[in-house]
Amino acid sequence: MTRAYREIYLNKAQAALGDAFDYAVNACGIPGGDFVKLFITSTISRRMENGEPSVLAGKSGIELASDVMLETTGKSLDAEPAEKLGRSREYWIGWAVAYYQWYSARSYSEIFKALSFDELQRMYYTLHEADISKFADIADERIREHFKETNLKRIRRAYGCTQAALAEQSGSTLRSIQMYEQRRKDINKAGAETLYRIAKTLGCSMEDLIEK
Incomplete structure (x- = not known):
């Protein structure tokens, strides 16, 4: 954090x-x-x-x-x-x-x-x-x-990045980003490389994306 x-x-x-x-x-x-x-x-x-x-x-x-x-x-x-x-x-x-x-x-x-x-x-x-x-x-x-939104959604919106742009820049699929934000996929179980790429794109730490 x-x-x-x-x-x-x-x-x-x-x-x-x-x-x-x-x-x-x-x-x-x-x-x-x-x-x-x-x-x-x-x-x-x-x-x-x-x-x-x-x-x-x-x-x-x-x-x-x-x-x-x-x-x-x-x-x-x-x-x-x-x-x-x-x-x-x-x-x-x-x-x-x-x-x-x-x-x-x-x-x-x-x-x-x-x-x-x-x-x-x-x-x-x-x-x-x-x-x-x-x-x-x-x-x-x-x-x-x-606040029903996830850390990922909160940080992405604060950064001014769309889901599509985040997916493209981080090398993730748009569906994955959507599912993480909807809590249909647990971002805490995402691979380290995936978390790293998303965090780097948003200018935050990997820990910032974790849901406590």
Whole structure:
């Protein structure tokens, strides 16, 4: 999987987004679902996705939340941070989603379309003490349920390539490409050479095409 930034920034990104959600909801009284909408509308979410060090490691969670609010509503946040007795439910949501965004390379907008703030709140009680990989597995399942298209179709469309052009340039048959995208053939069982040619044509890695 090709990721936007190196793993050394991941912990800081998780902590910052966790603190941003905690501050916005618990200190400023912004409903979680509303803050999600503001966050994914803002450039802050895209800058995090793109791995900008000034956002990932250069800002605190309070600064991120304030930037999101100022950019999207024109209003400033000046509430005092709530006293922390541990990681709040809202902190965990930001922390876990930041991990999954890095892990999956999907946009925050896509993730929050498949996983609402309310659903994430419910997941907290069973997952906040579990290994983060368990959350990633569940998020993958929700993503597959919400976005019916395969990785191959998603990447091909983002690349601006038709099925016919992909088939011709990768040396595959058009029928094979169609069947992979319709999940009538399992791309995970495709030969290494086939995967390599398709990935090379689309400018991605072979792992990007694999369905988890």
